[in-house]
Amino acid sequence: MLGLDILVGAANYSSGNPLLDFFxxxxxxxxxxxxFSSPITGILIVSxxxxxxxxxxxxxxxxxLVGAGMAILLGAPYGDVTFGxxxxxxxxxxMAFWSGPFVxxxxxxxxxxxxxxxxxxVTWMAFSHLMGDMFVLGGGGWAIPxxxxxxxxxxxxxxxASKRYGHAIWPAAPTHAPAEELIAGSSNPVQxxxxxxxxxxxxxxxxxxxxxxxxxxxxxxxxxxFWVVGLTLSFEIAPMIAGATHQGPWWANGxxxxxxxxSPLYLGGVMxxxxxxxxxxxxxxxxxxTAEIRLGLHGFNQVLVMIALTSxxxxxxxxxxxxxxxxVACSVVVMPALQRFFGIWxxxxxxxPFVFTAWVFLLGISYFSHIPAGIGWSRxxx
Numbered sequence: 001m002l003g004l005d006i007l008v009g010a011a012n013y014s015s016g017n018p019l020l021d022f023f024x025x026x027x028x029x030x031x032x033x034x035x036f037s038s039p040i041t042g043i044l045i046v047s048x049x050x051x052x053x054x055x056x057x058x059x060x061x062x063x064x065l066v067g068a069g070m071a072i073l074l075g076a077p078y079g080d081v082t083f084g085x086x087x088x089x090x091x092x093x094x095m096a097f098w099s100g101p102f103v104x105x106x107x108x109x110x111x112x113x114x115x116x117x118x119x120x121x122v123t124w125m126a127f128s129h130l131m132g133d134m135f136v137l138g139g140g141g142w143a144i145p146x147x148x149x150x151x152x153x154x155x156x157x158x159x160x161a162s163k164r165y166g167h168a169i170w171p172a173a174p175t176h177a178p179a180e181e182l183i184a185g186s187s188n189p190v191q192x193x194x195x196x197x198x199x200x201x202x203x204x205x206x207x208x209x210x211x212x213x214x215x216x217x218x219x220x221x222x223x224x225x226f227w228v229v230g231l232t233l234s235f236e237i238a239p240m241i242a243g244a245t246h247q248g249p250w251w252a253n254g255x256x257x258x259x260x261x262x263s264p265l266y267l268g269g270v271m272x273x274x275x276x277x278x279x280x281x282x283x284x285x286x287x288x289x290t291a292e293i294r295l296g297l298h299g300f301n302q303v304l305v306m307i308a309l310t311s312x313x314x315x316x317x318x319x320x321x322x323x324x325x326x327x328v329a330c331s332v333v334v335m336p337a338l339q340r341f342f343g344i345w346x347x348x349x350x351x352x353p354f355v356f357t358a359w360v361f362l363l364g365i366s367y368f369s370h371i372p373a374g375i376g377w378s379r380x381x382x
Contacts (some may be wrong), residue, residue: 011037011238011248011257013082020239021082029087031230031254033215034268035147035307037084038234038254043266045216048226053216056099060216063094063117068119089124090117090214092151092351097158100217102348112357115256116158123150125231131359142373144362145312148304148351159347172344188288199284202292204277212278215351219295231268231307233256243369255307258374259314267315273300275306275327282331301335302327304354309361314372322371325357330357 008242013024027042034041045052050057067090071081078330080086098113100104127146162169181188197203209224248261276299283298284290292298309323336354365371 007315009255011083011252011261012079013037013084013235013238014079015082015239015241020253024082024239025068025084026061026064028082028084029068029091030084031234032084032088033091034045034227034231034272035088036234036254036257036268036311038230038236040233040235040237041230042084044226044230044233048213048220048223048230049218051218051226052213052223053099053106056095056216056218059094059099059113060091063113064088064091066094067121067124070118071125074121075353076125079364085128086121086124089148089151089154092148093117093120093155093158095216095381096151096155096348096350101219102159102217103162103169104171107170108165109169112158112162112169116154120150120154123154126150127153130256142363142366144359145308145372147308147355147358149355152350152352152355155350156342156347156352160345163346166189197290204280207280207294207296208273208276209298210294210296211280212272212296212303214296214300215303216370224296228269230268231272232266234266234268236261255311256315259372260284265315268311271306271310271323272303273354274324275302275304278302278306278324278327279331279335281327286332286336288336298331298335301330301349301351301354301357304351305330305357308358310363312374313365314374316372318370321374322365326357326361330354354365 013021013028015021015024024039025047027038027039029042030046031042032037033045044357046057046060049060064087068081071086072078072293076086093116097103097116098109107109124146125214127149131146131149132143182188189321206221209221209228210219211220211224212227213220214224214225236248236252236257237252237255238248238252252261253263254266254268255268276296279299280293280304288298305327306323309326310319313319328355334357335349336355338352339351365373
């Protein structure tokens with residue numbers, strides 16, 4: 001199978017047809033939000049987002065195109081643009097700043113979103129160089145992906161800076177906010193039960209699906225279903241171009257493209273559900289605020305951890321075990337710690353818990369001989 005994969009090669013989405021290239025730039029950019037390229041996945045994800053909010057769907061499309069357009073204007077490799085690599089971080093920056101739940105939706109935040117989407121195209125290239133080329137060239141070591149690092153650092157900086165602006169950016173705090181009673185020895189407030197709520201299998205499934213949809217700051221379990229279906233149907237459908245490196249079948253798998261484009265394992269949707277389910281379950285066990293869990297806020301980082309560590313690395317039982325361990329670490333330690341830290345500055349943790357967790361675990365496999373390294377990732381070539 002490996003020999004066949006080498007013959008197939010990586011997908012090449014540069015077709016030479018402007019309309020077809022535009023199609024790939026848009027929908028691959030969206031599908032790269034969960035870290036692999038498949039226009040089918042992108043179409044289903046944006047459909048699910050529009051189902052929940054036309055505003056969020058419009059910002060998803062606009063910010064992805066702004067990031068890609070800036071990359072083209074600055075002379076980025078065109079193949080990277082059509083592959084969607086300059087869309088996904090810009091999409092997250094744009095959606096966090098305007099259609100997300102953090103700041104007000106007005107003219108000021110709209111133009112900040114557009115600016116952020118453009119700026120993220122530059123920071124994406126910077127982190128791609130930092131986490132890739134510089135590790136190899138400077139240390140003679142190994143490369144790891146930047147993931148959504150350009151989104152989180154750009155958005156953190158912009159959000160923090162915006163607290164100095166004279167425009168209405170952030171929702172006003174209550175004038176006379178009552179002091180919260182904290183659980184003894186914890187920064188977690190005592191949960192006041194307004195209505196009787198009991199976790200059932202149905203409520204847990206809804207929270208898990210919302211955890212998937214929250215990757216793009218949307219709280220809607222129906223959107224989560226679109227995500228799961230889209231992640232499962234991860235067909236690459238790259239153009240059949242004479243002389244291109246990709247001449248595989250239409251059903252080539254975007255989820256496994258990094259290690260076997262012809263793999264029959266379409267497990268992206270399953271991994272998303274596993275990640276969100278682990279995050280939600282551990283949040284319940286650790287008695288984190290029930291309202292947060294029901295909104296899906298303890299699932300989305302875990303979705304990305306599971307997908308990253310099972311798609312950038314060849315999937316074996318050891319790899320899966322490590323991905324589960326990383327998801328647990330993200331849920332129990334990294335996410336609460338970053339929520340606590342950034343909460344001091346009045347900022348959300350965003351996908352920071354995912355990025356830092358995935359970086360540590362990808363760097364950690366460098367001398368774990370039972371974990372197969374991904375193609376080009378995490379371990380120097382022999």
